[in-house]
Amino acid sequence: MPDTVLPGMSADELALARRPLEQAWTLPPAAYVRDDVYGLEVERVFRRTWTPLARVDQLPEPGDYLTVDLMGQPLLVVHGADGAFRVMSNVCLHRAAAIAEGSGRRKLFTCPYHSWAYDTAGQLVAAPLMEGADGFAPEGCRLPQVRTEVWEGFILANLDPEAEPFAPQAEGLRSYFERYNMADMVVARTLTYESGWNWKVLVENFMEAYHHIGPHAQTFEPVFHARDSKVPDNEGQPWSILHMPAADPAAAGHGERMVQGLEDWQAGALFAAVAFPHFMFALHGNGMAWYQVFPEAADRLVLKIHVCVPGFARQLPDYEQIVEASAQFTDHIHQEDIAANDLVWRGLTAPMTRQGRLSPLEASIWQLNQWWLGRMGALV
Ligand code: FES
Ligand SMILES: [Fe+2]
Structure with missing residues (x-):
């Protein structure tokens, strides 16, 4: 009998992470730092789960496209001539050159190598010059299509053709945030960060407010007390919500709120939602911050924070100032988180480091851990 079911992790360690929340420990350090664990995550998690690639408002017109790499697969996200959003392989069917780069608007995607041309559906x-290639029929050639769903304005993709659809799993998330009308939000600004940590360090930091008393003592803690934060039951679904009520609900009700129609308990509050593994968005009375995560290695990731506002806000005379202020605040908070995550990464890679106890305030991390252990095939 092997005493370990995931690389570098003993059955005893995994059992500690599997305990009920009140008795639970974190994942073992090996879950974060080992290359072979990351390799398993690519296979068992990232290539089988739904990843948000774009917002529909980033591709408003037919022919609009952007390119993205999803776990080693170059992809083309296209707003088709027929109005449908598609995600397809961005690899030429001839001799495998990447077809398009960056983003833009096109009627045809012409491969830069030998000029094979594809329409917006990948057909x-x-x-040119293929006369004499016996039986070659362009009509039978189409770029491989990737499972795609549009959910609340996000264009999601899943590399697993057998994957469960996203929307039914996320129905609890959708209904919880229905009044924010996420589908109507637009990306106003994108901030990009490269960081030298495991992706779970970023996600865990995003999903708990316990650390408001540390890195955000001067910024978030006076407004959203760590001790007041709550994690609603996720009914075993693959997502979590962190609800950060306003410390002073009376004050929170005042002031301009760009998102209309919120209930009182929502209006002044901040929420951090994660559809596992790393589809993360924060919602508040003025809009949304979508944290788009690109894991690159066990110890490396790229993060794009998309500052989003309700669509009508683009008409406001002070739109630029609103967006600039929101982007600056978002960056300021993230710099505080970067400093904390740097400290965690130094510690996680040290030889004497072991699992630690979770606080009940970290229920969302516990929810993610249970899901992750299941997905990774931990048998304990
Ligand atoms: S590789 Fe694309 S046309 Fe040859
Ligand atoms: Fe934080």
Whole structure:
């Protein structure tokens, strides 16, 4: 009998992480730092779960596209001539050159190598100088299509053709935030960060407010007390919500709120939601911050924080100032989190480091850990 079911993690360690929340420990350090664990995550987690690639408002017109790399698969996200959003392989069917780069608007995607041309649905429509290639029929050639769903304005993709659809799993999330009308939000600004930590260090930091008393003592803690934060039951679904009520609900009700129609308990509050593994968005009375995560290695990730506002806000005379202020505040908070995550990463990679106890305030981390252990096939 092997005494370990995931690389570098003993059955005893995994059992500690599996305990009920009130008795639970964190994941073992090996879960974060080992390359072989990351390799298993790519196979068992990232290539089988739904990842948000874009917002529909980033591709408003037919022909609009952007390119993205999802776990080693170059992808083309396209607003088709027929209005449908599609995600497809961005690899030429001839000799595998990447077809498009960056983003833009096109009627045809012409491969830069030998000029094979594809339409916005990925259908090959021209292949010059192929006369004499027996039986070659462009009509039978289409770029491989990736499972795609549009959910609340997000264009999601899943590399697993057998994956469960996203929307039913996320129905609890959708209904909880229905009044924010996320589908109507637009990306106003994107901030990009490269960081030298495991992706779970970022996600865990995002999903608990316990640390408001540390890195955010001067910023969030006076407004959203760590001790007041709550994690609603996720009914075993693959997501978590962190609810950060306003310390002073009376004050929170005042002032301009760009998102209309919120209930009182929502209006002044801050929420951090995660659809596992790393589809993260924060919601508040003025809009949304979408944290788009690109894991690159066990110890490396790229994060894009998309500052989003309700669509009508683009008409406001002070739109630029609103967006600038929101972007600056978001960056300021994230710099505080970067400093904390740097400290965690130094510690996690040290040889004497072991699991630690979770606080009940970290229920969302516990929820993610249970899901992760299941997905990774931990048998304990
Ligand atoms: S590799 Fe694309 S046309 Fe040859
Ligand atoms: Fe934080």
